[in-house]
Amino acid sequence: MNKQTKLYDIGVIGLGVMGKNLALNIADNHYRVSAFDLDVLKVSGLVNQAEKEVGPHRTLGIKGCDNLVEMLADLEKPRIFVLSVPAGKAVDGVCQALVEAGIEQDDIVVDTGNSLWTDTIAREEKYRHQFTFFSCAVSGGEVGARFGPSLMPCGDKKAWHRIQPIWEAIAAKVDPQSGLPIERTQPGETVTEGEACTSYIGPAGSGHYVKMVHNGIEYADMQLICEAYHLLSQGLGLDALEVSAIFERWNKGSLNSYLMEISADILKQLDPVTSKPLVELILDKAGQKGTGLWTAVSSLQIGCPAPTMAEAVYARALSTQKTQRVKLSGLLSGPISPKNGLIDHTKAQIFIDQLENALYCAKVSSYAQGFQLMAMAGKEQGWQLDFAKIAKIWRAGCIIRATFLQSITQAYQHAADGALENLLMAETFAVALSQKQHDWRQAVSQAVLNGIPAPCISSALAYYDGYRSAILPANLLQGQRDFFGAHTFERIDAPEGEKYHLNWSSAERKLHKVN
Numbered sequence: 354m355n356k357q358t359k360l361y362d363i364g365v366i367g368l369g370v371m372g373k374n375l376a377l378n379i380a381d382n383h384y385r386v387s388a389f390d391l392d393v394l395k396v397s398g399l400v401n402q403a404e405k406e407v408g409p410h411r412t413l414g415i416k417g418c419d420n421l422v423e424m425l426a427d428l429e430k431p432r433i434f435v436l437s438v439p440a441g442k443a444v445d446g447v448c449q450a451l452v453e454a455g456i457e458q459d460d461i462v463v464d465t466g467n468s469l470w471t472d473t474i475a476r477e478e479k480y481r482h483q484f485t486f487f488s489c490a491v492s493g494g495e496v497g498a499r500f501g502p503s504l505m506p507c508g509d510k511k512a513w514h515r516i517q518p519i520w521e522a523i524a525a526k527v528d529p530q531s532g533l534p535i536e537r538t539q540p541g542e543t544v545t546e547g548e549a550c551t552s553y554i555g556p557a558g559s560g561h562y563v564k565m566v567h568n569g570i571e572y573a574d575m576q577l578i579c580e581a582y583h584l585l586s587q588g589l590g591l592d593a594l595e596v597s598a599i600f601e602r603w604n605k606g607s608l609n610s611y612l613m614e615i616s617a618d619i620l621k622q623l624d625p626v627t628s629k630p631l632v633e634l635i636l637d638k639a640g641q642k643g644t645g646l647w648t649a650v651s652s653l654q655i656g657c658p659a660p661t662m663a664e665a666v667y668a669r670a671l672s673t674q675k676t677q678r679v680k681l682s683g684l685l686s687g688p689i690s691p692k693n694g695l696i697d698h699t700k701a702q703i704f705i706d707q708l709e710n711a712l713y714c715a716k717v718s719s720y721a722q723g724f725q726l727m728a729m730a731g732k733e734q735g736w737q738l739d740f741a742k743i744a745k746i747w748r749a750g751c752i753i754r755a756t757f758l759q760s761i762t763q764a765y766q767h768a769a770d771g772a773l774e775n776l777l778m779a780e781t782f783a784v785a786l787s788q789k790q791h792d793w794r795q796a797v798s799q800a801v802l803n804g805i806p807a808p809c810i811s812s813a814l815a816y817y818d819g820y821r822s823a824i825l826p827a828n829l830l831q832g833q834r835d836f837f838g839a840h841t842f843e844r845i846d847a848p849e850g851e852k853y854h855l856n857w858s859s860a861e862r863k864l865h866k867v868n
């Protein structure tokens with residue numbers, strides 16, 4: 354391996370999709386990187402790529418290591434290690450191997466994988482007497498990691514101050530006025546202006562919680578776009594290229610986002626083998642690694658409704674039941690399908706415009722759920738989450754980046770003392786949704802009438818309607834609970850907290866005040 358005399362600034366462990374690109378990004382920003390992976394081919398692959406990218410006149414400060422003892426010797430003390438290994442056992446495996454290799458108390462280990470936030474809290478405690486376990490969730494996929502991701506650090510404040518200059522250098526950057534990304538796409542380029550998409554989130558676990566909700570929102574955003582595609586293709590009978598053109602137009606307006614942009618691109622792609630649209634040849638069974646599921650589970654545990662994110666997880670699960678779906682498509686009846694699609698063609702443009710507004714409203718509703726979930730979790734855990742900052746660091750670099758996040762940033766900045774309980778209460782969104790909600794209902798109605806599943810668009814509407822309902826039928830529900838289980842109920846004409854029970858089954862039906 355490449356022998357250097359000067360010590361290195363940072364050690365990157367795990368050189369898969371993310372680790373390799375983070376290492377190159379860090380080196381582009383003039384920090385010297387020592388890199389290790391269990392797979393020697395990944396180590397040599399990184400070193401070769403670094404040499405190729407810069408050519409003979411300039412070298413990137415990247416060195417491959419054979420083992421962790423070598424890496425420890427390579428690094429300037431106190432040392433900084435970046436872990437980019439699969440979440441779960443591998444993280445503890447590397448931490449243990451670092452202990453065996455001689456890691457010291459002042460050294461910092463930064464876990465950048467999609468770890469479960471409760472594991473992060475436990476690890477900070479577990480390794481407290483051996484080194485500082487810090488964590489920083491990363492979003493942006495391969496390209497983000499290479500040219501500027503969104504970074505959500507949490508844990509020991511002193512550790513944050515040490516890594517902050519590196520993190521601010523490698524993060525995506527945003528023009529503070531417009532909220533638009535300042536992009537770099539070439540190896541060796543750096544962006545030194547603009548606001549960095551990283552900000553200290555809070556104590557251990559908080560950054561990973563925020564990233565988990567980011568992924569829950571990501572699942573919902575993706576499914577919302579897929580439902581629009583389904584309604585346009587199955588409902589109106591449009592082909593992939595026609596849907597792509599609609600998405601490209603939507604991407605120029607309030608729906609502008611990275612996910613909308615790549616969806617338009619995907620729909621345009623022809624299969625190199627058959628020349629048909631590739632999307633039509635991709636099997637309709639969705640995968641998942643678990644972060645969306647964790648978000649839905651947390652929302653249920655906390656008691657904070659996040660139905661659109663949960664529906665997005667269910668939609669992926671349902672998609673995997675392909676064999677049953679195929680069987681039932683011939684067994685269960687739905688609306689009769691005319692040749693050119695289900696929805697009246699003479700009203701196609703009206704429907705397309707309604708769907709655009711429906712998608713915008715559903716997106717606002719979904720983000721409102723996500724931000725409220727973070728607020729409730731933050732309260733429960735005693736984290737002081739700054740939502741304007743969180744929206745800010747999602748404006749570029751991450752998968753859910755969108756111009757819309759500038760409006761969310763401003764909504765939280767304008768709310769006095771962080772008093773915005775729910776995004777739906779922000780004037781900008783309340784007004785927009787009031788104006789567009791009729792179209793949202795039309796789109797959901799068309800989906801229902803024509804038998805096209807749109808669980809995220811419609812659950813987002815149900816959340817909106819539930820949230821704006823002064824009266825819900827939970828009075829009857831409380832009656833049911835008291836009837837069969839003596840679970841008691843409160844009365845609207847009695848002080849809050851006072852509990853009552855009616856002896857529903859007895860002849861006299863006596864009301865008792867319960868102490």
Ligand SMILES: NC(=O)C1=CN([C@@H]2O[C@H](COP(=O)(O)OP(=O)(O)OC[C@H]3O[C@@H](n4cnc5c(N)ncnc54)[C@H](OP(=O)(O)O)[C@@H]3O)[C@@H](O)[C@H]2O)C=CC1
Nearest residue numbers: 367368369370371390391392437438439440443466467494
């Ligand atoms: N891919 C993405 O878009 C994103 C991924 N993430 C998260 O980042 C983390 C890394 O993801 P990704 O790069 O995609 O994963 P990959 O599987 O591509 O890379 C992980 C790498 O870590 C190596 N590795 C595993 N165990 C060890 C070990 N004990 N010591 C050294 N190296 C080890 C693996 O080697 P081997 O293959 O030989 O086992 C592999 O090269 C995950 O937690 C993921 O959830 C976060 C944001 C986006």
Ligand SMILES: O=C(CO)[C@H](O)[C@H](O)COP(=O)(O)O
Nearest residue numbers: 492493494641642643644752
């Ligand atoms: O964290 C990410 C981006 O922010 C990953 O892309 C995410 O892990 C993808 O999740 P899944 O495989 O479950 O779709």
